[in-house]
């Protein structure tokens with residue numbers, strides 16, 4: 001296994017992950033969006049397979065240069081709900097705390113692709129982090145703090161421990177949830193020091209693992225998840241439904257069973273967001289609904305995630321059901337948010 005991540009087009013070419021003639025398009029993408037493939041992920045890729053589902057998640061292609069009119073820089077509407085750097089306060093009882101905007105891998109379909117990476121929103125300064133924690137402290141209705149970004153598990157164990165200790169001093173915060181890809185893309189980071197850091201302060205900790213294909217759950221990844229669960233950390237999953245990667249009943253079936261077998265409760269199956277240059281990953285809501293219906297006929301309820309749409313503009317998440325979506329799919333949906341307000345969803349079918 002390589003000792004460090006691939007981060008440039010030249011390195012992708014050397015690794016045989018970009019075909020001859022596609023370098024220029026990849027370089028054009030890389031001018032705007034970061035590249036990173038960890039050794040653990042590079043190892044899983046079959047370079048001879050042009051449809052490899054791991055490569056498709058991390059290797060830039062010309063398709064990312066196509067932007068459609070419904071796509072937007074902030075697809076789930078973080079910015080209107082950002083009262084100060086690092087905080088997104090969309091729902092009364094929970095906030096996002098975005099300490100870093102760096103990830104160990106850069107997913108080509110990322111919903112925050114305009115905010116993450118070296119050209120993104122950066123890392124909170126000590127003063128900004130302190131102000132963000134003061135905001136949480138002052139808003140006594142906040143029950144859950146969700147560490148996201150970027151990937152919070154790229155932080156050192158020392159910095160994570162400090163954040164966990166600070167959160168532990170806020171009595172109304174009962175739950176700390178950490179959204180991360182690290183247990184699968186860089187499993188060795190989940191070591192004793194990292195686990196000790198997550199347990200500092202004694203809050204109830206959930207790790208929401210982002211994985212999209214069963215091959216990501218390699219033996220080292222399963223061991224990393226086992227270390228977390230054995231330490232008393234609850235794990236749930238989040239998966240993005242992606243054309244060409246997991247829009248297939250067999251793949252989804254295996255992925256959800258693999259989560260459950262590894263003590264990770266399937267939580268979210270996200271319909272892909274309207275991030276710039278990601279149209280090639282999007283399937284229709286109708287196709288997604290058909291897949292979820294079929295999943296329900298095959299799998300134990302334990303294996304069924306909620307199929308979720310983040311309403312563009314920051315109006316929150318809804319479970320995609322016939323009740324929440326109205327209108328003519330050929331003309332665009334009308335979506336009802338959790339407060340009962342309706343919004344257009346501009347993608348047809």
Ligand code: SF4
Pocket residue numbers: 102103105106107109110111112113116149150151181210
């Ligand atoms: S790990 Fe998450 S935040 Fe980072 S690039 Fe992937 S989807 Fe985006």
